[in-house]
Structures are given as C-alpha cells and as structure tokens.
Amino acid sequence: MTHEIAVIPGDGIGKEVTPAAVEVLESLDIDFEFIEAEAGDAVKEETGEALPQETYDLAASADATLFGAAGETAADVILPLREAVDSFVNVRPAKAYPGIDAVRPETDLLFLRENTEGVYSGHEDRLTDDVSTLTRVVTESASERLAEFACDFVADSDKHDSFTIVHKANVMRETDGLFRDTVKSVADEQGIETDEVLMDAFATRVCLDPEQFDVVVCPNLAGDVLSDLAAGLVGGLGLLPSANIGPERALFEPVHGTAPDIAGENVANPAAKIISAAMMLEYLGYEEESEAVNAAVEATLADGPRTPDLGGDASTEDVTAAVIDRL
Amino acid sequence: MTHEIAVIPGDGIGKEVTPAAVEVLESLDIDFEFIEAEAGDAVKEETGEALPQETYDLAASADATLFGAAGETAADVILPLREAVDSFVNVRPAKAYPGIDAVRPETDLLFLRENTEGVYSGHEDRLTDDVSTLTRVVTESASERLAEFACDFVADSDKHDSFTIVHKANVMRETDGLFRDTVKSVADEQGIETDEVLMDAFATRVCLDPEQFDVVVCPNLAGDVLSDLAAGLVGGLGLLPSANIGPERALFEPVHGTAPDIAGENVANPAAKIISAAMMLEYLGYEEESEAVNAAVEATLADGPRTPDLGGDASTEDVTAAVIDRL
Numbered sequence: 001m002t003h004e005i006a007v008i009p010g011d012g013i014g015k016e017v018t019p020a021a022v023e024v025l026e027s028l029d030i031d032f033e034f035i036e037a038e039a040g041d042a043v044k045e046e047t048g049e050a051l052p053q054e055t056y057d058l059a060a061s062a063d064a065t066l067f068g069a070a071g072e073t074a075a076d077v078i079l080p081l082r083e084a085v086d087s088f089v090n091v092r093p094a095k096a097y098p099g100i101d102a103v104r105p106e107t108d109l110l111f112l113r114e115n116t117e118g119v120y121s122g123h124e125d126r127l128t129d130d131v132s133t134l135t136r137v138v139t140e141s142a143s144e145r146l147a148e149f150a151c152d153f154v155a156d157s158d159k160h161d162s163f164t165i166v167h168k169a170n171v172m173r174e175t176d177g178l179f180r181d182t183v184k185s186v187a188d189e190q191g192i193e194t195d196e197v198l199m200d201a202f203a204t205r206v207c208l209d210p211e212q213f214d215v216v217v218c219p220n221l222a223g224d225v226l227s228d229l230a231a232g233l234v235g236g237l238g239l240l241p242s243a244n245i246g247p248e249r250a251l252f253e254p255v256h257g258t259a260p261d262i263a264g265e266n267v268a269n270p271a272a273k274i275i276s277a278a279m280m281l282e283y284l285g286y287e288e289e290s291e292a293v294n295a296a297v298e299a300t301l302a303d304g305p306r307t308p309d310l311g312g313d314a315s316t317e318d319v320t321a322a323v324i325d326r327l
Numbered sequence: 328m329t330h331e332i333a334v335i336p337g338d339g340i341g342k343e344v345t346p347a348a349v350e351v352l353e354s355l356d357i358d359f360e361f362i363e364a365e366a367g368d369a370v371k372e373e374t375g376e377a378l379p380q381e382t383y384d385l386a387a388s389a390d391a392t393l394f395g396a397a398g399e400t401a402a403d404v405i406l407p408l409r410e411a412v413d414s415f416v417n418v419r420p421a422k423a424y425p426g427i428d429a430v431r432p433e434t435d436l437l438f439l440r441e442n443t444e445g446v447y448s449g450h451e452d453r454l455t456d457d458v459s460t461l462t463r464v465v466t467e468s469a470s471e472r473l474a475e476f477a478c479d480f481v482a483d484s485d486k487h488d489s490f491t492i493v494h495k496a497n498v499m500r501e502t503d504g505l506f507r508d509t510v511k512s513v514a515d516e517q518g519i520e521t522d523e524v525l526m527d528a529f530a531t532r533v534c535l536d537p538e539q540f541d542v543v544v545c546p547n548l549a550g551d552v553l554s555d556l557a558a559g560l561v562g563g564l565g566l567l568p569s570a571n572i573g574p575e576r577a578l579f580e581p582v583h584g585t586a587p588d589i590a591g592e593n594v595a596n597p598a599a600k601i602i603s604a605a606m607m608l609e610y611l612g613y614e615e616e617s618e619a620v621n622a623a624v625e626a627t628l629a630d631g632p633r634t635p636d637l638g639g640d641a642s643t644e645d646v647t648a649a650v651i652d653r654l
C-alpha cells in the first residue's frame with residue numbers, strides 16, 4: 001500500500017528540515033509517495049496567497065502531511081491546514097532531551113489540545129468604533145471527540161494512566177464548564193482517571209513541579225499557551241514535534257518557527273521535524289519504525305554530530321545522515 | 328484627613344494575614360479608619376451569599392479595600408469586588424524575594440493586566456444542547472485607559488522606561504488587534520517605547536530568559552495566566568501582592584489563596600498581604616511609608632523570623648511584630 005504524503009516545507013528553515021525528514025522516511029522500507037506543495041510568505045509574495053488552493057486540496061486528500069514552518073503568514077497557513085485535515089486534536093509532547101540545557105529537565109508532558117474551536121472560531125466583529133467582540137465557541141461534540149481520543153490514548157499506552165483537565169471554568173462557566181463536564185463524563189464512563197486544574201494555577205504549578213502532571217487535556221488557546229510554557233521549561237521550541245490528528249488524515253509539524261536568522265545556511269537542527277515524522281510513522285501504523293527513528297534522533301542528540309544550536313558545528317545534512325546511519 | 332479602609336479578610340488564611348497587614352498599617356502615623364466586612368465561603372454558608380450587598384457597597388465607597396482571600400467562591404467574590412472599585416487595571420509585580428527558592432531568581436516583572444473585559448465579560452450562552460458561546464469583549468476605551476495608566480506608570484518611574492504589549496492578535500485579529508493597536512498608539516503619542524510579543528511566545532521566552540522583559544501590558548486572561556506563570560518562576564504565589572486600581576478607589580490583595588491546610592494555625596506567612604498594604608500606601612500617596620514597609624518585609628524575609636513555608640518556625644504574629652519592629 002502506497003501512502004500519499006503531502007510535503008509542505010513553507011519558509012525559512014522549513015525548507016531545510018522538511019527535506020531532511022523526507023530523507024529519513026525514504027531510507028525506511030515503506031512505500032511512500034511524496035508530493036510537494038507551497039505555502040507561506042514566499043508563495044504569498046509571488047501569488048498573493050499564503051495558502052494556495054492546490055496546497056489546501058493536497059493536504060485535504062493526502063494520507064498525511066508534513067509541514068515545515070511559515071513566517072509572518074503562519075496563522076494564514078496553519079489554521080486552514082489544520083482544517084484541511086479535519087484535525088480535532090493537536091498532540092504536543094514536551095519533554096527535555098539529552099544535551100539540551102533545560103530550566104526543568106524533569107519535564108515530561110503531553111498536551112492534547114482541542115484543535116477546532118474556542119477563541120479560534122474566527123467569529124469576530126467590530127460592533128462600534130469602540131467595541132469589538134469575538135465569539136468563543138465550545139461544543140459538547142468537539143469536547144467529546146477530544147475526550148474519546150484522550151481516553152483511547154491513555155488506554156493504549158503503557159506509560160500513561162490518567163489525564164489532567166485544564167480549564168478556566170470558574171470564569172468561563174458555561175463554555176469551559178461544558179468542556180470540563182463533557183471531558184470528565186466521557187472519562188468516567190470509560191473508567192479513565194482524571195483530575196482537573198485551573199489554567200492559571202497550572203501555569204504556576206508546572207513551573208514549581210512539572211512532574212505532578214503527565215497528560216494534559218485542554219481547550220485550544222490554553223493548549224497553545226501552556227504547551228509553549230512547557231517548551232520554555234524544556235529549553236525552547238527547538239526539539240518539539242507536534243501532530244494535528246483528524247479522523248482520516250493528519251498533519252505533522254515541528255513547534256519551532258522559520259528561524260530567519262539561520263535560514264539557508266544548512267545549520268538548522270532537523271531533530272524536531274524528524275521526530276514529527278516519527279509521530280507520522282506511528283500514526284500510519286509503523287510503530288517499530290517510529291521507535292527506531294526516535295531512538296536514532298535521541299542517540300544523535302546525545303552523541304552527535306550536533307548542529308550549532310546545541311554547541312556543535314555539524315550541518316543539517318550531517319545530522320540527517322547520522323540519524324539515517326543509526327537506523 | 329481620615330482614610331476609610333474596607334477590610335475584607337475572607338476565608339482561610341485571609342483571616343490571619345489581613346489583620347496582620349492592618350496591624351502594620353496601624354503602627355504608622357497615618358489616620359486610617361478600618362471597617363470590616365465579610366465575604367467568601369463562610370458567609371455564603373451562613374447567608375447564601377458569597378458577597379453580601381453591604382460588603383460590595385463598602386468597597387464601592389471606601390477609599391481603598393484590603394482583601395484577604397476566598398475559597399471555592401473566589402470568583403463570586405473577587406470579580407464583583409473589582410467592579411465595586413471600578414478597577415480597570417490589575418497591577419501584579421512578580422519578583423523573586425530573598426530566601427525563596429526560585430526556578431528563575433532573576434525574574435523581576437510587573438504585569439499591568441486589563442481588569443474589566445476580555446473573556447471576563449460574563450456574556451455566555453448555551454445556544455443548543457451542543458453549542459455554548461462566550462462573547463469576548465475588547466473596547467478601544469478600556470485599552471486606552473489601560474495604556475494611559477501604563478504610560479504614566481513608566482513615565483513616573485525611575486526603574487522602568489518601556490513596556491511590552493502581549494496579545495494574540497495573529498488569531499484574535501479584530502479584538503486583540505484593537506487592543507494592540509490602541510495601546511501602541513497611546514504609547515507612541517506619549518513617547519513611551521514599546522515592543523510586542525504573542526502570548527504563547529511570551530510563555531516560552533519568559534522561562535528561557537525572564538530578564539528580557541520588564542513591564543508587561545496585556546488583556547485580562549493573558550494577565551491572569553502569564554502573571555501566574557511568572558509566580559511559578561519566582562517560587563510560587565506565596566509572596567506576591569497585587570493591586571486593583573480604579574479611578575477613585577482601589578483594592579489590594581495577595582495573589583495567594585486561602586491555604587486551607589494551614590488555616591487557623593497562626594503559621595501563615597503575612598508577607599504578601601503586608602506588601603499589598605504597602606502598595607495601598609503608595610496608592611494613597613504615602614510613598615515613604617510604602618518604601619519603609621517594603622524594606623521591613625524584605626529585611627524580615629532575609630533575616631527572619633520566618634514562617635514554616637520558608638523553613639522557619641515563627642508564627643504569623645511573630646513575623647508581623649518583626650516587620651513592625653523594623654519600621
């Protein structure tokens with residue numbers, strides 16, 4: 001069976017780390033067909049559109065998409081692409097890696113972020129000169145779908161056995177109340193243990209003691225901010241992967257951006273993008289291969305070669321070759 | 328001139344640290360009239376109301392209010408009380424104190440949080456069984472008022488000369504766009520330098536290097552979460568004060584909660600509440616006295632006596648007496 005993979009490098013170092021991940025995937029004994037498409041600042045400059053329709057359509061039909069990064073146009077690219085793959089959950093692991101100087105090296109979290117609604121609904125109005133509004137939408141159905149994913153995730157895992165629901169239902173009583181109650185009742189039905197914490201209290205507590213948390217289930221903006229907070233605790237966005245999962249397809253992206261200061265110099269660290277590709281392998285059912293790629297990246301991070309961000313002087317290509325060598 | 332001060336201890340350790348702060352204020356040569364009122368879980372249990380009308384009215388007429396903490400009913404107490412004093416800005420310093428084990432001891436931030444709108448608007452609806460909505464409100468007038476406060480604050484200060492605008496205008500384009508543009512244009516007019524950063528990026532960057540930020544101006548929920556994140560970096564909520572400032576009156580509260588595990592034992596650390604009282608002194612125009620109280624608290628934190636949370640075995644009363652002795 002051939003897997004059709006959309007490859008959207010985007011801007012900046014996206015153009016370097018995405019081919020690196022493709023190279024790693026090509027070295028495996030799996031039948032992939034890679035189809036490349038454009039998105040981001042550069043294509044907007046040329047065509048006026050940050051996300052050409054054909055790129056959207058490709059992501060909406062491919063089995064999976066590998067996305068790199070986009071610059072100024074990031075929101076115009078990534079939000080529609082998440083929609084293209086009908087993604088309802090954004091999976092964001094945040095753990096410290098060997099060789100990285102971390103504020104909290106013991107951090108090992110996994111965020112399951114609602115990926116369709118909340119303040120990301122896109123409904124905004126300027127009612128008068130003075131007053132603007134945004135309609136924050138929370139539905140039972142989206143909360144349920146997220147909760148079912150979270151329960152399956154925990155049930156299928158050897159490593160996790162419960163999750164924490166993060167919300168701000170003391171202020172957003174109806175909307176986050178619906179979120180919290182729905183997620184909790186799905187988990188109760190499925191016999192999965194949960195606890196809950198307010199998003200502001202989570203921000204304090206995760207700094208003081210990240211080990212008290214494990215899997216975190218939360219609304220869209222809470223997931224955005226708190227997973228970036230966790231990224232700060234593990235030493236930055238540099239090595240973090242993410243997966244936007246939908247019912248039939250999915251999109252995988254590193255959490256880092258385009259890094260314009262080092263773009264085009266063949267020194268970008270491809271690790272986050274390669275780990276994102278490992279998440280894709282797992283999603284497509286290639287668990288062994290996924291683990292092998294993860295292990296090869298970790299060994300390379302630990303023993304080198306290393307790119308300059310980690311104090312080495314290896315190139316993106318050197319690191320990619322070293323990962324492939326270790327497979 | 329007599330200053331009428333509403334004193335609302337609330338629940339838990341609020342009942343211990345609030346009298347401690349009053350005692351410190353009484354030791355100064357200032358004419359205060361303290362009037363006590365009830366709020367919180369205990370009064371709700373008795374009367375059915377977490378915030379009795381007479382408490383609201385007192386806060387709405389006193390020159391300033393000292394609030395302690397409330398338990399389960401926190402949101403039902405503090406949100407209306409902020410309204411009672413017509414507070415448009417929540418001032419939240421977050422700096423590490425001597426003697427406190429901090430994740431990032433070099434943190435020294437001051438949040439100016441919008442205090443009336445955003446997702447705190449209170450407009451929520453359950454449209455159907457499936458769909459709930461919240462109307463997030465952002466106005467030019469509230470953004471302007473906050474910006475003017477921020478500019479005056481920076482202009483009047485020897486320590487600060489610019490501020491950072493934190494927002495999520497790449498997603499909340501109309502609402503946070505209005506916030507960002509309004510704050511920036513007020514600052515530009517007044518010749519105050521600003522920079523801006525997205526709230527998710529702020530969460531990462533403040534962990535990696537808190538010294539790159541100083542004064543942070545942000546919408547309501549961003550201020551809630553990011554100031555609590557900063558609290559995590561400085562070692563917890565324990566020592567952080569806050570001020571809810573309105574045009575004619577203001578309310579001062581420690582950021583910590585009711586600490587039910589230690590309540591009633593005369594071991595609660597009164598420092599955050601006493602520092603909040605020092606913020607009140609400054610607000611009322613007693614700058615020297617404010618500085619003296621702050622210095623006395625810092626000396627007590629450094630040299631003792633210390634309450635058990637800081638490894639000592641002194642009581643709330645011992646620490647309060649030591650602060651007064653140092654004045």
Ligand SMILES: CC(C)[C@H](C(=O)O)[C@@H](O)C(=O)O
Pocket residue numbers: 074075078079224497498527
């Ligand atoms: C670029 C932006 C729209 C996006 C988001 O807010 O989701 C980004 O911050 C992320 O977390 O992937």
Ligand SMILES: CC(C)[C@H](C(=O)O)[C@@H](O)C(=O)O
Pocket residue numbers: 170171200401402405406551
């Ligand atoms: C209790 C709650 C409503 C409140 C808030 O969200 O503002 C608290 O978290 C705070 O920051 O003072």
